[in-house]
Amino acid sequence: MSPKNAVDRNGLTEQKFLEVYDAGTFEHPSVTVDMLIFTVLNRAQDNYRKLPDKSLQLLLIKRGEHPFLGQWALPGGFVAVSESIEAAARRELYSETNIDNIYMEQLYTWGDVNRDPRTRVISCSYMALVDRSTLNVQAGDDADEAAWFEVGYEVIEEFRRETADGSELERLLRISLSSETDSLSGTVRILESVQGHVRQLKREIVESNGIAFDHVLMIQYAIERLRGKVEYTDIIFNLMPPLFTLSELQRVYEIILGKELLAAAFRRKIADAVTETEEFTKDAGHRPSKLYRYNQLRNFMP
Amino acid sequence: MSPKNAVDRNGLTEQKFLEVYDAGTFEHPSVTVDMLIFTVLNRAQDNYRKLPDKSLQLLLIKRGEHPFLGQWALPGGFVAVSESIEAAARRELYSETNIDNIYMEQLYTWGDVNRDPRTRVISCSYMALVDRSTLNVQAGDDADEAAWFEVGYEVIEEFRRETADGSELERLLRISLSSETDSLSGTVRILESVQGHVRQLKREIVESNGIAFDHVLMIQYAIERLRGKVEYTDIIFNLMPPLFTLSELQRVYEIILGKELLAAAFRRKIADAVTETEEFTKDAGHRPSKLYRYNQLRNFMP
DNA sequence: CTAATAGTGTCTTTAAGACAATATCGT
DNA sequence: ACGATATTGTCTTAAAGACACTATTAG
Numbered sequence: 001m002s003p004k005n006a007v008d009r010n011g012l013t014e015q016k017f018l019e020v021y022d023a024g025t026f027e028h029p030s031v032t033v034d035m036l037i038f039t040v041l042n043r044a045q046d047n048y049r050k051l052p053d054k055s056l057q058l059l060l061i062k063r064g065e066h067p068f069l070g071q072w073a074l075p076g077g078f079v080a081v082s083e084s085i086e087a088a089a090r091r092e093l094y095s096e097t098n099i100d101n102i103y104m105e106q107l108y109t110w111g112d113v114n115r116d117p118r119t120r121v122i123s124c125s126y127m128a129l130v131d132r133s134t135l136n137v138q139a140g141d142d143a144d145e146a147a148w149f150e151v152g153y154e155v156i157e158e159f160r161r162e163t164a165d166g167s168e169l170e171r172l173l174r175i176s177l178s179s180e181t182d183s184l185s186g187t188v189r190i191l192e193s194v195q196g197h198v199r200q201l202k203r204e205i206v207e208s209n210g211i212a213f214d215h216v217l218m219i220q221y222a223i224e225r226l227r228g229k230v231e232y233t234d235i236i237f238n239l240m241p242p243l244f245t246l247s248e249l250q251r252v253y254e255i256i257l258g259k260e261l262l263a264a265a266f267r268r269k270i271a272d273a274v275t276e277t278e279e280f281t282k283d284a285g286h287r288p289s290k291l292y293r294y295n296q297l298r299n300f301m302p
Numbered sequence: 303m304s305p306k307n308a309v310d311r312n313g314l315t316e317q318k319f320l321e322v323y324d325a326g327t328f329e330h331p332s333v334t335v336d337m338l339i340f341t342v343l344n345r346a347q348d349n350y351r352k353l354p355d356k357s358l359q360l361l362l363i364k365r366g367e368h369p370f371l372g373q374w375a376l377p378g379g380f381v382a383v384s385e386s387i388e389a390a391a392r393r394e395l396y397s398e399t400n401i402d403n404i405y406m407e408q409l410y411t412w413g414d415v416n417r418d419p420r421t422r423v424i425s426c427s428y429m430a431l432v433d434r435s436t437l438n439v440q441a442g443d444d445a446d447e448a449a450w451f452e453v454g455y456e457v458i459e460e461f462r463r464e465t466a467d468g469s470e471l472e473r474l475l476r477i478s479l480s481s482e483t484d485s486l487s488g489t490v491r492i493l494e495s496v497q498g499h500v501r502q503l504k505r506e507i508v509e510s511n512g513i514a515f516d517h518v519l520m521i522q523y524a525i526e527r528l529r530g531k532v533e534y535t536d537i538i539f540n541l542m543p544p545l546f547t548l549s550e551l552q553r554v555y556e557i558i559l560g561k562e563l564l565a566a567a568f569r570r571k572i573a574d575a576v577t578e579t580e581e582f583t584k585d586a587g588h589r590p591s592k593l594y595r596y597n598q599l600r601n602f603m604p
Numbered sequence: 605c606t607a608a609t610a611g612t613g614t615c616t617t618t619a620a621g622a623c624a625a626t627a628t629c630g631t
Numbered sequence: 632a633c634g635a636t637a638t639t640g641t642c643t644t645a646a647a648g649a650c651a652c653t654a655t656t657a658g
Contacts, residue, residue: 006371027383028330031413031424051636069308081329081422085413103500109411109426111333111387120383122333124411131499166598197433197539197596198405237499247637264639265620286635287628294499296468353609549610566612567647588608589655 029120033089034076034215035059036107036125036222037096039132039148040239040252051284054251055150057132058177058219059096060184062145067117068212072177072184074219075146076123089126096146097128097135103238104128108221115214125218127225129238149184152176153223153258156187166194172206175219185209186216230256234273237294245281245289246274273298331422335391336378336517337361338409338427338524339398341434341450342541342554353586356553357452359434360479360521361398362486364447369419370514374479374486376521377448378425391428398448399430399437405540406430410523417516427520429527431540451486454478455525455560458489468496474508477521487511488518532558536575539596547583547591548576575600 037059042052060072075096079088086106093102107125115121157172169192177184187206192199208216229235230253239252250266275295280288339361344354362374377398381390388408395404409427417423459474471494479486489508494501510518531537532555541554552568577597582590 028332029381029383030330031333079331079413079424081331082415084415085411085424088413101497101500103502105503106410108408109387111381111390111426113384113386122381122387124413160599194598195403197542197544198403199536199540200405201407234501238501240499242499245637262621262623263637264622264641267638268619283630284636285630287630287637289637296496297462352607547610564648564650565610566614566649569611570647585657586609587657589610591610 029122031079031085032076032121032123033079033085033092034074034123034125034218035089035092035096036074036127036218037093037130038127038151038222038226038239039130039135040255041132041148041150051247051251054248054255056255057148058151060147060149060177060179062147063212064144071210071212072147072149072182073212074125074215079124085124089124093126093128097130099130099134102128102130103235107218107225110214110218112214123218125222127222129235131239131241133241147179147182149177149179149182151219151223152178153220163193163195165196168193173220175211175216175223177211177219182210184211186211186219188216188220226256227258234294234298237273240294243277243279243291243293245291246270247289249274249292331424333381333387334378334423334425335381335387335394336376336425336427336520337391337394337398338376338429338520339395339432340429340453340524340528340541341432341437342557343434343450343452353549353553356550356557358557359450360453362449362451362479362481364449365514366446373512373514374449374451374484375514376427376517381426387426391426395428395430399432401432401436404430404432405537409520409527412516412520414516425520427524429524431528431537433541433543435543449481449484451479451481451484453521453525454480455522465495465497467498470495475522477513477518477525479513479521484512486513488513488521490518490522528558529560536596536600539575542596545579545581545593545595547593548572549591551576551594 039057039059041055041057043055059075061075063069063071063073075092077088077092079085083091086104089104089106093104094100104126107127109122109124111122113120115123152175154174154176155171156174157170159170161168161170171190171192173188173190175186175188186208189204189206191202191204193202194200203217203221205214205216211219226235236249236252236256240249246267247263249270250261250263253266254260273295274292277291277293279291281291282288341359341361343357343359345357346354361377363377365371365373365375377394379390379394381387385393388406391406391408395406396402406428409429411424411426413424415422417425454477456476456478457473458476459472461472463470463472473492473494475490475492477488477490488510491506491508493504493506495504496502505519505523507516507518513521528537538551538554538558542551548569549565551572552563552565555568556562575597576594579593579595581593583593584590
């Protein structure tokens with residue numbers, strides 16, 4: 001801080017300045033948080049004694065109000081003036097899950113002028129990763145209807161165009177969300193352009209089916225981030241129960257990355273992220289599998 | 303959107319709802335953008351015929367008002383209600399540099415309650431990377447004094463602590479900023495904790511010397527992001543002029559990453575990110591070097 | 605010639621990919 | 632024994648690190 005008696009160009013000391021300062025001089029936007037709460041769920045297999053299939057799930061809330069009445073939206077709410085954004089996010093997260101100790105990270109702040117038809121709303125999106133086994137409560141404290149949706153993510157088109165001073169890559173991504181009762185979907189266009197050496201990226205909604213606001217964009221962004229981070233951080237263990245088999249872990253990697261991995265290489269790679277225990281799975285109808293836990297002592301930054 | 307005649311739990315149609323909706327019911331925070339504008343500068347060498355040294359530079363503005371009068375701050379300003387956050391960032395960027403086509407990306411939104419002593423201000427930080435050779439204007443349209451600061455970044459301490467249900471890694475990072483006339487510095491503490499399998503990260507200012515607000519945090523975050531992205535994207539070419547030598551490019555990598563690279567391996571690695579031209583450097587006092595340009599056709603996503 | 609940087613060749617080390625082979629359970 | 636998954640071994644391929652060697656200029 002500057003010395004207490006220093007004066008600014010208007011001849012004010014700091015104390016005088018703060019007294020005079022009027023925060024309400026012009027109109028402010030509203031600020032909200034929107035939560036992307038992901039989990040991994042075991043789906044029972046119809047088949048003989050196969051391993052349970054896993055799926056990535058996202059929590060959505062059915063809107064009981066205008067706008068987008070009846071559509072599904074990310075859980076979220078307003079940031080109070082006396083509350084940090086992160087505190088608001090934690091509050092929302094807790095109100096949906098009733099759990100405290102959950103991994104959460106800020107993703108992106110969405111600031112287009114007309115993203116909310118009511119008024120100017122800026123929304124800061126957060127991603128949370130929960131181990132489903134700790135979630136006994138069926139989410140939703142409030143009267144709102146909440147449900148888990150299985151997430152599908154697919155690149156449906158991708159092509160390059162030449163432009164005046166460079167080129168452009170367009171990708172169309174399809175997000176599909178399905179709960180026990182509802183089936184939603186959306187398409188996002190991502191435009192990456194290079195002009196000279198300057199690269200720019202634009203993201204826009206092509207189509208949104210039952211998903212409120214610009215939340216498809218947020219969902220697409222979150223999945224992209226999750227995919228990216230899974231490769232160079234230990235973020236994935238937030239989705240795992242305390243004890244897990246390497247095959248389970250591999251499956252979670254596979255559903256997030258959207259591709260199959262080779263068991264041998266996979267095991268080599270994550271070897272020092274996990275610690276083996278003395279325990280095994282049982283009654284599986286096949287060879288038991290050793291249980292592992294996350295190795296906390298692993299170096300955070302490689 | 304829901305059908306036009308649908309009614310919500312208060313029996314309102316969407317049109318009625320929007321008419322009745324009152325945006326000004328409660329107090330809103332202010333929202334600003336803060337710009338981290340980076341450049342690479344050639345510093346002339348005192349020595350015989352050595353290559354010019356390079357340094358990473360950041361643009362700061364000297365505050366002529368309370369609070370933090372006389373200290374240096376990131377350029378930035380309020381987001382108007384009728385303007386997207388990104389537009390506000392572009393506007394600020396243009397007003398400082400007088401250039402239009404600049405690489406810019408959103409970094410993080412800082413939402414602590416007391417980050418600004420005047421009132422509640424939420425700030426969204428953006429990073430911009432400029433090729434210094436296109437910047438003929440000495441930055442700063444407004445009356446404010448602007449200056450480029452050379453950026454230093456150093457890990458000064460790092461240790462692990464065992465806690466109840468896990469462990470904690472504490473790192474102390476020192477940021478130093480020096481212009482022709484001023485020398486600023488700050489220390490940031492980063493605390494990464496693991497409890498069970500849940501990891502959390504906290505960032506706080508230990509000390510800030512001549513740097514206004516919480517801008518040391520923003521600077522530290524930006525450098526971290528820049529370092530990270532330089533390794534898996536082509537972001538670095540935004541800092542390069544249209545034509546450059548591979549040695550120059552390597553030096554820029556080195557100052558950003560804060561470590562030396564081996565020339566042979568480096569050349570192999572970036573081989574398909576660049577295209578060679580027929581031109582060479584001249585009058586260098588040593589063997590001329592071939593000039594390259596950025597290869598736009600490179601696959602954006604590997 | 606020398607100082608300085610540019611650029612290449614190649615051997616070693618490490619990591620990733622591919623795939624076969626072996627192990628162990630419930631029925 | 633069979634179906635299913637678990638786990639290891641090893642050969643191949645690709646990338647990164649290390650370092651020596653050759654090339655080209657100004658003075």
